[in-house]
Amino acid sequence: MKKKILIISGGISKEREISLETGKQVARELKKNGYLVKNCEPDNNLINSVKSFKPKIIFNALHGQFGEDGYIQSILENLKISYTHSGVIASAKAMNKEISKKIFIKNKILTPKYIKYSFDKSKVELNNLIKKKLNFPVVIKPINEGSSVNVFICKKNEIHKKLEKLKSYKEVLLEEFIPGREIQAAILGEKKLGAIELKPQRKFYDYEAKYNVKAKTKHIIPIKLNKKKYKELMKITLKAHNLLGCRGVSRSDFKFYKNKFYLLELNTQPGMTKLSLVPEISAYNGINFINLIKIILKDASTNK
Ligand SMILES: Nc1ncnc2c1ncn2[C@@H]1O[C@H](COP(=O)(O)OP(=O)(O)O)[C@@H](O)[C@H]1O
Ligand SMILES: [Mg+2]
16 A cells, blocks of 8 residues: 655745745655655644545645744644654754754854844843944844844844844844855754755845845855864764754754854754755765655654
């Protein structure tokens, strides 16, 4: 009998379109390889879809809020069906950039200096806080978002204007801007998978640079690092994956400056279209798209 896989994609996050594309491409590849596949949304019909289709495994192809932050994972736990990628706690820790940075700092993983800012503070309070802790330029970013949505690099005179755009979040992070190279590294099935360097042609690796081929971001693989530095990068990546308690696949985003790796964040639901970074790193290391998906399925929780 064909193995049944239910793919959940779409959702309500700002990364909905990317998730739908991941869901579509993973479904196509699984069908080509003899699986019985159904796609669904994480909406009110989810529980009915699970009960009627009776999948062996649920493939979580969601990104961002409600899909990458522990919420959907807790529903899946409750349904007692095995699901791919990280579980409730790891997802929640990784999605929250403040919590994950605290864990990195506590465990001696370098991450850019930061402050948390809540919009009930005055401009003067903010200016004093920045003066005390950070140097300009600073990067402002939401605590629970992805795909560079609402991430801005600001000079001193721009900060208040840019912060206006993030008001709906109530709280945001302000980080010291780290110049240098943009490097991402992945873990697959508890093993070090590999790394890639991105050379955006824009101001930074923003949404357009990530998803619009016309933005012409260069992907450099194999990555140009000496053996010792590459080993160090992969060691930090595995350490971060394990510290947060991740499962299956994860991708960590770094800046590399003055010979040091700064971990920006760890993604528990990295993009999985054929053009995404994890499939690219995976293919370079000899694991094609279907085998990558199979390893992720093999690592699904045994949530029975
Ligand atoms: N502290 C920083 N210094 C320099 N660039 C940064 C910094 N923080 C974020 N960026 C840029 O913004 C991009 C997105 O930031 P990141 O923290 O990875 O959030 P997201 O979850 O949106 O991907 C990074 O890939 C990088 O190009
Ligand atoms: Mg990122």
